[in-house]
Amino acid sequence: MNILILGSQGSGKSTQAELLAKKLQTPSLSTGELYRRLAKESTKRGLFIKSILEKGELVSDEITINLIEETIAKPEYKEGFVLEGAPRNLNQARMLNSSLDKVFYLKVTDKENTKRLLLRAREDDTEELIKKRLEIYHQETEPVILFYKNKDLLEEIDGERAVEEIHQDILERVRFVSDQHKKSQRA
Numbered sequence: 001m002n003i004l005i006l007g008s009q010g011s012g013k014s015t016q017a018e019l020l021a022k023k024l025q026t027p028s029l030s031t032g033e034l035y036r037r038l039a040k041e042s043t044k045r046g047l048f049i050k051s052i053l054e055k056g057e058l059v060s061d062e063i064t065i066n067l068i069e070e071t072i073a074k075p076e077y078k079e080g081f082v083l084e085g086a087p088r089n090l091n092q093a094r095m096l097n098s099s100l101d102k103v104f105y106l107k108v109t110d111k112e113n114t115k116r117l118l119l120r121a122r123e124d125d126t127e128e129l130i131k132k133r134l135e136i137y138h139q140e141t142e143p144v145i146l147f148y149k150n151k152d153l154l155e156e157i158d159g160e161r162a163v164e165e166i167h168q169d170i171l172e173r174v175r176f177v178s179d180q181h182k183k184s185q186r187a
Contacts, residue, residue: 001026001080001178002072002098004087006145007106008137009130010113010120011159012166016106017084019167020174027077031085034067035059064088065095072098089140093147103148104170106159110134 003020007013014030021028039050052059059067064086072081080101087093108116113134117125148154155173157166 001101001174003080003082003174004100004103004148005082005084005106006103006141006148007159008108008110008113008141009133010116011106011108012163013084013106015163016104016166016170017082019163020170021082023167023171024080024082024174026080026082028082028084029068029071029077031059031064031068031083033085034071038067058088061089061092061095065092069097087144090143090147093144100148100153102155102174103153104155104157104173105145105148106157106166108159112160 001024005013005017005020014032017028017030035049035053038046039053040046049059049063068083068086071077072083083100087096110131114127114130117130118127145154155170157169157173159166161169
């Protein structure tokens with residue numbers, strides 16, 4: 001089963017992606033982790049990505065989608081994956097060729113996200129920068145939510161609950177999708 005987890009920074013999407021992948025015994029793919037891993041390589045591509053990250057810029061849509069497609073083409077992703085971190089805009093969503101079985105959107109208010117991000121106490125997590133990142137998220141990523149809703153793939157999840165509650169909610173919905181898929185194969 002191919003699953004995408006969407007949500008703003010601070011929504012808990014990385015945590016939920018890791019928990020779900022572990023439970024389903026399937027690989028988790030985080031574009032942020034993929035970028036950081038590649039940036040450590042002394043290859044032309046690795047050095048290029050490193051330079052983008054060091055400037056605080058975003059990796060282009062083409063490179064991002066190519067990296068995802070290249071990664072999920074590997075044998076260990078054949079039985080499914082849990083993707084997090086992309087697509088981050090409508091162009092990426094349209095470019096992503098991989099078929100998704102379900103998209104989970106962790107809905108968290110800006111107020112809660114800001115609170116969570118300030119608690120992380122990272123240098124780049126000032127109230128002003130968080131507000132700016134959330135504005136970009138609303139502008140660029142929210143259309144992705146509508147894109148998957150229109151494809152009848154989206155499941156909205158209340159992301160303001162305890163981590164385990166959210167995880168159980170996602171698991172129940174994954175089981176339902178899996179059961180529906182099995183029934184359609186038998187028919």
